[in-house]
Amino acid sequence: MNDLLPSESARWQFFEAKVRALMARYGFDEIRTPIVEQTALFARSIGEVTDIVEKEMYTFDDRNGDSLTLRPEGTASCVRAAMEHGLLHNQTQRLWYQGPMFRHERPQKGRYRQFHQVGVETYGFDGPDIDAEVILLSARLWQELGLSEHVTLEINSLGSSEARAAYRDTLVAYFEQHRDVLDEDSLRRLTTNPLRILDSKSEAMAKMLDGAPRLMDHLDDASREHFEQLKAMLDAAGIPYVVNPRLVRGLDYYCRTVFEWTTTALGSQGTVCAGGRYDGLVEQLGGKPTPAVGFAMGIERLILLLETLALIPDDALGGCDVYLVPMDAGTTVSALTLAERLRGELPELRLQLHCGGGSFKSRMKKADKSGARYALLLGEDEQQAQEITLKFLRDEREQERLAQAELGATLRQLLATR
RNA sequence: GUGGAUGUAGCUCAGUGGUAGAGCCCCGGAUUGUGGCUCCGGUGGUCGUGGGUUCGAUCCCCAUCAUCCACCCCA
Numbered sequence: 001m002n003d004l005l006p007s008e009s010a011r012w013q014f015f016e017a018k019v020r021a022l023m024a025r026y027g028f029d030e031i032r033t034p035i036v037e038q039t040a041l042f043a044r045s046i047g048e049v050t051d052i053v054e055k056e057m058y059t060f061d062d063r064n065g066d067s068l069t070l071r072p073e074g075t076a077s078c079v080r081a082a083m084e085h086g087l088l089h090n091q092t093q094r095l096w097y098q099g100p101m102f103r104h105e106r107p108q109k110g111r112y113r114q115f116h117q118v119g120v121e122t123y124g125f126d127g128p129d130i131d132a133e134v135i136l137l138s139a140r141l142w143q144e145l146g147l148s149e150h151v152t153l154e155i156n157s158l159g160s161s162e163a164r165a166a167y168r169d170t171l172v173a174y175f176e177q178h179r180d181v182l183d184e185d186s187l188r189r190l191t192t193n194p195l196r197i198l199d200s201k202s203e204a205m206a207k208m209l210d211g212a213p214r215l216m217d218h219l220d221d222a223s224r225e226h227f228e229q230l231k232a233m234l235d236a237a238g239i240p241y242v243v244n245p246r247l248v249r250g251l252d253y254y255c256r257t258v259f260e261w262t263t264t265a266l267g268s269q270g271t272v273c274a275g276g277r278y279d280g281l282v283e284q285l286g287g288k289p290t291p292a293v294g295f296a297m298g299i300e301r302l303i304l305l306l307e308t309l310a311l312i313p314d315d316a317l318g319g320c321d322v323y324l325v326p327m328d329a330g331t332t333v334s335a336l337t338l339a340e341r342l343r344g345e346l347p348e349l350r351l352q353l354h355c356g357g358g359s360f361k362s363r364m365k366k367a368d369k370s371g372a373r374y375a376l377l378l379g380e381d382e383q384q385a386q387e388i389t390l391k392f393l394r395d396e397r398e399q400e401r402l403a404q405a406e407l408g409a410t411l412r413q414l415l416a417t418r
Numbered sequence: 419g420u421g422g423a424u425g426u427a428g429c430u431c432a433g434u435g436g437u438a439g440a441g442c443c444c445c446g447g448a449u450u451g452u453g454g455c456u457c458c459g460g461u462g463g464u465c466g467u468g469g470g471u472u473c474g475a476u477c478c479c480c481a482u483c484a485u486c487c488a489c490c491c492c493a
Contacts, residue, residue, distance in 0.1 A: 051491050055419065073493085101493080106419075108487060117493060185490075193491095250492060271493060298493030327451060360451060362444095368453040379451055393453070 001114045006318070011303050014316040018144050019098065019118050026137045028096040028120060033077040035100060039067040045076040045281055047252025049192050056103040070102035073251070074119040075278065075294060076285075082123060083287045092124035098299075110269030110301045120275070121294035123282070128226050131257045131277065131293055132233035138261060138273055138295060139239050145302075146311045147263075151272060153239065155259040156247035157227040158195075159219040161280040164255050167218040168194055174212055181208045195248040216245055223256050230257060253278040257293065265308055266301060273297035319371030320350040321415060323393075325363045327379035335378045338388070338404060345408040349415065368393060374414065376407075 004012065023030070043053050058070040071077055074097050082088050082095070098118045107113055120137065122130050135153070142148045158164045172194050175182060182190070183205065186197045198209060219227070234241055241259075249258050258276030266272070275295020282290035306312050322342075326335035339353040352370055354363050367375040377389040377399075388407055391399040402410060 051419090056491085103492080105491070106489095107485075111492075115493065119493095188490095196491095268488070269492080274493065296493060301493060325452090359446075361449085361453080362446085364453040366453085375453080377452070381451080389452090391452070399452080 002112060008303075010316065010318040011307065011312050012299070014312055015145075015299065015303055015306070016098070018141065019096075022137065022141055022144065023096045023120075026094070026133070028094045028137075031078060031081060031095045031097050032099070033071075033074075033081045033097065035071050035102075036068050037071055037077055037080065039069040041076050041080055041285070042069055042072060045079070045251075045253055045285060046073065050250060050252060051192065052103060052251070054192075056105055058102045058104055072103045073101055074099070074117055074296060075121060075251075075253070075281070078119070078121045078294075079282055079285055079287075079292070082121075083282065083285065088123050088282060088287060088290050092122070094120075094122050096120045108269070110266050110298070110304055112300055116299040117296040118299060119294060119296035121292065123290050123292050125293065126279075126291040128230035128233060128257070131226075131230050132237065134275070134293060134295060135234065135259060136237055136239065138297070139237075142261070145306060146309070147302075147305065150265055150305065150309060151261045151263050153234075153241040153259060153261055154244040154247050155230070155234075155241050155257065156215075156244050157219060157223050157257055158215065158248070158255050158276075159223045161255045163218060163220040163223060167213070167215055170213050170218065171195065171197075178208045181205055193248070193250060196250075199246045199248065214245065226256060249274065249276055253281040253284070255279055259295070261297075263305055265305055269301060271298075272301050272305065320352040321372060322349065322351045322374045322376060322411065323354065323367035323370045323372035324351060324376040325354045325360075325367055325378065327360055327363070327377060329357070330380060331378045331383050334383055338376075338378065338407075342408060342411065346412060346415070349411060374411075 039057070039059050042057060046052050048054075052072050057072055060068060062068050078095060078097060082093060087093050087095075096119065098116070100114050100116050102114055104113060105111060120134055122134065135155075139148070139153070142151050159167065172190060175186070175190055175194060175197060179187075181204065182197070183200070183202050186200055186202075186205065189197050195215070197205075198212060198215075200209065231241075231243075244260075247258055247260060249260075254276045256277040256279065259274065260271055261273040262270045263272050264270060273295055274297075275293070277291070277293045279289075279291045282288070282292060324335055324339050324342075326332045335353060339351055342349060342351055352372065354366060358366075364375070373392070373394050375391040375393055377391060379389075382388050382401070382404075386404050387401050388404050389399055389401055390407075390410070
């Protein structure tokens with residue numbers, strides 16, 4: 001688990017602000033659910049035999065003996081909340097969420113036990129238009145962040161839940177026949193995620209895999225048509241993609257459209273955003289059949305990517321505009337009241353008042369370190385004359401003495417021209 | 419869950435079986451009221467934690483925790 005220190009949190013705020021604005025532009029409303037839920041919710045939705053449920057959940061008994069779990073992902077909670085509060089009753093929803101998720105895995109770069117996701121979930125839309133809509137939303141986010149050139153969209157269709165289940169059975173039967181060829185990983189996946197065996201890089205298994213039944217041949221007609229329409233929409237929108245028949249999501253509830261945005265800039269943690277349809281999940285959790293599509297992106301990975309590519313502008317990284325220095329103890333009080341007056345007058349001004357004493361030299365050092373563009377110096381002379389010294393810390397420009405009464409107007413002008 | 423590496427000052431890292439070092443940062447001074455550059459001085463360490471071996475362990479051994487990298491999995 002990681003602490004997020006001030007230098008980092010500025011980057012997060014930059015990212016979060018982009019996301020928040022984008023969601024509003026696409027008509028998505030935020031939902032906030034608890035980070036802890038009944039364990040059964042995740043077991044039933046994600047799948048009993050997935051890695052997440054089998055060995056990665058933070059699960060504990062509460063005082064009543066109920067089994068609770070820190071959420072490993074956001075979709076299940078979102079469905080639960082939407083059902084519980086009637087949001088799915090004869091209506092559609094476009095929701096987004098943001099927050100911490102928990103999985104007990106071995107941490108490494110881009111993978112943490114507490115990590116954060118931004119997710120989008122939609123309910124009640126059956127057609128490929130909403131699939132395209134959420135993919136376009138994510139594509140626009142990359143564009144806004146300057147990431148478009150660094151991520152690739154992969155898409156696939158798993159078919160309807162029924163078709164997918166039937167294909168899975170066919171595939172398992174095929175693999176059972178070739179059990180002697182399967183390596184250790186694949187034998188394990190036979191029960192956990194047989195579709196993923198197709199993705200194996202093992203050369204020994206390559207020939208056997210070539211002969212395996214293909215998912216595309218087992219798609220139901222409706223899913224095939226849905227997928228074709230989605231591709232046409234992405235084409236029309238000018239979004240490049242790669243159809244990856246081996247793209248299989250690890251969570252059981254996915255069906256039909258699945259997609260993934262990946263990057264090669266983050267080592268082995270290349271997936272930066274992933275999602276798809278989960279039309280059967282609401283019903284599975286006790287609601288009425290409701291089509292659904294969503295995705296989640298990993299904030300840590302995206303910020304890591306932004307940092308790696310130096311895509312976070314300096315002026316997004318906090319700091320202040322003005323550093324106000326009382327030159328000695330005798331001017332502290334009037335500096336304090338002056339600071340308050342300016343903050344009241346100029347709400348957009350980021351002004352830091354020097355606190356904590358120290359020599360004048362160290363006060364100036366701190367003014368410099370603060371990143372402020374301007375320093376205001378208040379000494380005995382200035383105080384007596386009701387004036388202030390304005391020093392330009394970043395420009396080749398002589399410092400000026402001006403009346404305190406004019407200060408608000410002067411600073412307003414400086415902020416506007418910056 | 420598997421394999422490997424690393425834990426020494428706030429940070430980046432040297433180092434030795436015998437009382438612990440550098441650079442950066444921070445503080446003070448050179449410069450009575452002017453930051454950045456330079457020079458001088460100073461503060462700062464349960465040597466990850468717990469055991470063991472030893473007269474003596476930061477160093478050797480064992481365990482444990484954390485982090486990093488890869489596998490696996492995934493965001």
